[in-house]
Amino acid sequence: MTDVAIRSLNKTFGALEIIPDLNLNVPDGSFTVLVGPSGCGKSTLLRMIAGLEQPTRGSIAIGGTDVTYEEPSKRGISMVFQSYALFPHMTVGQNIDFGMRIAKVPKEEREKKVAYAAGVLKLEKLLDRKPSALSGGQRQRVAIGRSIVRDPKVFLFDEPLSNLDAALRGQMRVELAELHQRLKATMIYVTHDQVEAMTLADQIVVMNAGRIEQIGDPLSLYEKPETEFVATFIGSPKMNLIKTADTQAMGVATIGIRPEHLEVCDAGKWSAVVRVVEKLGNEAIAYLDSEVGDLTLRLVGTPALKPGDQLRMSPRDGHVHYFDQHGRRMAGPSS
Amino acid sequence: MTATTDIATFIAAKRRRSEQRRSRIMLTLLLSLFLLYSFMPLAYLVLSATKTNGDLFTTFGFGFGTEFNLWQNLRDLLARDNGVFMRWMFNSLLYSTVAGLGAAILATAAGYALAKFKFVGRNLIFALVLGAVMIPQTALVVPTFLLLALSGLSDNPLGVILPSMISPIGVYLMRVYMEQGLDNELLDAARIEGAGEFVIFRAIVLPLVAPGMVTVALLSFVGTWNNYFLPLIVLRSPQYQPITVGLATWYQLAQQGGGGGQVLFSIIITGALVSIIPVIIVFLLLQRFWQGGLTAGAIK
Numbered sequence: 262m263t264d265v266a267i268r269s270l271n272k273t274f275g276a277l278e279i280i281p282d283l284n285l286n287v288p289d290g291s292f293t294v295l296v297g298p299s300g301c302g303k304s305t306l307l308r309m310i311a312g313l314e315q316p317t318r319g320s321i322a323i324g325g326t327d328v329t330y331e332e333p334s335k336r337g338i339s340m341v342f343q344s345y346a347l348f349p350h351m352t353v354g355q356n357i358d359f360g361m362r363i364a365k366v367p368k369e370e371r372e373k374k375v376a377y378a379a380g381v382l383k384l385e386k387l388l389d390r391k392p393s394a395l396s397g398g399q400r401q402r403v404a405i406g407r408s409i410v411r412d413p414k415v416f417l418f419d420e421p422l423s424n425l426d427a428a429l430r431g432q433m434r435v436e437l438a439e440l441h442q443r444l445k446a447t448m449i450y451v452t453h454d455q456v457e458a459m460t461l462a463d464q465i466v467v468m469n470a471g472r473i474e475q476i477g478d479p480l481s482l483y484e485k486p487e488t489e490f491v492a493t494f495i496g497s498p499k500m501n502l503i504k505t506a507d508t509q510a511m512g513v514a515t516i517g518i519r520p521e522h523l524e525v526c527d528a529g530k531w532s533a534v535v536r537v538v539e540k541l542g543n544e545a546i547a548y549l550d551s552e553v554g555d556l557t558l559r560l561v562g563t564p565a566l567k568p569g570d571q572l573r574m575s576p577r578d579g580h581v582h583y584f585d586q587h588g589r590r591m592a593g594p595s596s
Numbered sequence: 597m598t599a600t601t602d603i604a605t606f607i608a609a610k611r612r613r614s615e616q617r618r619s620r621i622m623l624t625l626l627l628s629l630f631l632l633y634s635f636m637p638l639a640y641l642v643l644s645a646t647k648t649n650g651d652l653f654t655t656f657g658f659g660f661g662t663e664f665n666l667w668q669n670l671r672d673l674l675a676r677d678n679g680v681f682m683r684w685m686f687n688s689l690l691y692s693t694v695a696g697l698g699a700a701i702l703a704t705a706a707g708y709a710l711a712k713f714k715f716v717g718r719n720l721i722f723a724l725v726l727g728a729v730m731i732p733q734t735a736l737v738v739p740t741f742l743l744l745a746l747s748g749l750s751d752n753p754l755g756v757i758l759p760s761m762i763s764p765i766g767v768y769l770m771r772v773y774m775e776q777g778l779d780n781e782l783l784d785a786a787r788i789e790g791a792g793e794f795v796i797f798r799a800i801v802l803p804l805v806a807p808g809m810v811t812v813a814l815l816s817f818v819g820t821w822n823n824y825f826l827p828l829i830v831l832r833s834p835q836y837q838p839i840t841v842g843l844a845t846w847y848q849l850a851q852q853g854g855g856g857g858q859v860l861f862s863i864i865i866t867g868a869l870v871s872i873i874p875v876i877i878v879f880l881l882l883q884r885f886w887q888g889g890l891t892a893g894a895i896k
Contacts, residue, residue: 313784334790346785350803360789407789 263324263337263414263447264289265310270319272305272471279305280471283319287415287449288464292441294450296458297468297494303451304419306468310449311340311417324414334360339408340417343424345400347392347407354379354388357406378406381443382436398429405440418450422457434460455495459483467491489588492517498546498557500582505553514586520546520559522580529573531556538566645669645869649862669866676846676860681867683835684842688821689874691753691838695760696817700809703763707770707808708801712783722771728764734825741829755830756838760820766812773808774801810885814878821875839871 265287272280280302287293295303308314310321312333320329328336347356354375355362361371379385382402392400401421408416418437422430438461441448452458458465459479467474467482467490474494475487486492486500493499500517508516533551540563547558547566551574558574560566583591640657646669651661673681709715710722740759741750749755778801786796802809824840831837837845843864850860 308784311784311788313787333784333788338788340785340788342781342785344779344781346779346781348782348786348800359786359791363790363795407785411789 265415265447265449266322266325267306267310268320268322270306270309270321271317272302272309272314273317278471283471283473285466285473285476287447290445290447291463292438292448292450292461293464293466294452294458294462295466295468296452296455297474299453301468302471303453303468307340307417307419307449307451310336310415311338312336313340337414338417339411339413339415340419341401341404341408341421343420345392345404345424347400347403349392352389352391353384353395353403353406356392356403357384357388357410359407360411374410375406378409381409381440382406396429397425398433401425401433402436405437409444414447416444416446416448418448420452421450423452423454430457437461455497459495465495467494469494485590486517486582487590489515489517489584492582492584498559501556502584503553503556513583513591515584515588516576517582517584518576518580520557522577523556523558523574524577525558525560525572525574527573528575530575532571532573535566535568535570535572537568641865641869641872644862645866647862649860652862652865665862666866669862670870673863673866673870676863680834680842681839681870684837684839685871685874687753687836688838688840688871691756691760691827692817692820694757695820696813698757698761699763699766699816700813702761703766703770703812704802704805704809705797706767707772707774708797708805710767710771711774712778712780725764725767725771729768733819733823737825737829740826744830750830751832751836753831753836756820756823756827759826760816760823763812763816763819766815769812770805770808774805777808778804807885810882814882817878818875839867843867843871 265285267283267285267287270280270283270285271278283306295306297303305314309316310323312328312331316329320327322328323336323338348359351359357375357378358366358371361374366374375388376385379388382405384399384402384406387395387399387403392403395403404421421437422433425433434457437450441461450457450461462479464476465479465482466476469490475482475491477485479495482491482495486495489502493502496519498520500519501523503516503518504514508514531551531553533549533556535547536550537548539546539548542563544562545560545564545566547560547564549556549558549572556574566572583593585591636658643658643660644652646664646666647655647661648663648665648668651663651665655661706725710718710725736759744750744752744755744759749758782800782804783796786800791799821838822840823838824844827836827838827841828844831841834842846860846864846867850864
């Protein structure tokens, strides 16, 4: 049982309160992604779980044991960093078994574990190379290999893919998902990329200004965002938010409609002019100037739209999200 | 129309090439003058070391004498006062090497602490280090002597070595070098792997900052090798004297005309020539690191 339980956690740097009061449960074996904009405190939270930062108040328990003031190496965690953090003067093999050498693990066992990690991550032929002779993806695999041999209870990842190009990022996402399926370990992953969050997570924790906005599985966050912030942060292109006199007359501050939930029809509710069209092959994203403000529209296939075209549209039934003046989700219009 | 444009472009390009050539020639001339200026003392030293004592005062300074006397000068140098010159060389080498290594280790440790650890008074300490950079070492010699005298280290090689191991400029260089060139995530990764602070310093930090350390070691080596005032004040016994003090003693003797008088000048000149050889060798051996140490921080 290696769940992570965070209770009333607070982190203050001088007069600046980064994390006011945070409670979170990370279930055993889950792939939990902390997602949010830059500066929202997600990396600070991860570093506190790792023991690299001390919380100002509150507690952190891993597998039922309070580790709030425990040394990083004694928490049963491993961490993969954004910069890979490979020791440049050591070979791949030496990087992977560094921790075991420190812990004076017998050579035979070390070699066995390095061979296992190298096999899992396809690093067998690279063990004698220095990190400078590796590609970005290979370096990231070495960093993961260094984590695996520690047999951690919890894997921590701090934006591990953000230094990779788009193609490699996609490939590494799949590899991480496979690794999680294979190891079935608890993983906590920090990213500001909501695509990574949606594709990798069992559980997503959306953070904003040090607070948790919503916790849930990717689909529930997408389909039932609890706040305007989550609604716009999860999903790409982001949700359209519309504030008009009509909506306010209904007792709703804002209505939200996903770009794919706008329907083009002659009898549509709103008129709009096409500003830009992005044709992606399987779909097209149109950016519109409408009578209710800027809107984004997602259409399947390759529609014959071009800038300057006029069209009318309405939201699809059952796909409108309602938010009150505090940005919180409402069941529906009150009148 | 096109032909006119082509001709104008051709003339402009020609003018540009000519200007570039002219500025290249000017630059080369300027650098050559600077090179000549820098080499003049060395050339004078080399040429003078080949002369007899008589030629030293009667022939043109930047020309050879009537006979080539370098080997005889060297023999005289090594035989003078029962070969005390080699003792001075050994002393200088010992003081400079130990001070260079010590300064590199101390500056690295201090620079690491100032760059990577947050503690109360960190900025004050760094401000003091910066202030110390501004104080000329000569100004500190008398208080240093008093301190050494109180500690019983006057007329003791440690009285020269220990103060020479303190290098404020080295601490400053290493702090800047580590702040810019040593990624915090590397240290965090090592901590998570279970490495203690001493292991991190030895196994991660030292190998990565070796170029910076060599830079500090070289600066301190040369500083100690050239140091005259501190050993002059601290060391009284002839057997502890480094080469700077030893040659100066001979020079005073030569000026007074005693102990062999004027003959000493050619020996002193030859001694000065021999004394710069170890510094040149150390520079050549460590040049690779020296250059790396100077530029690594800048590139980052």
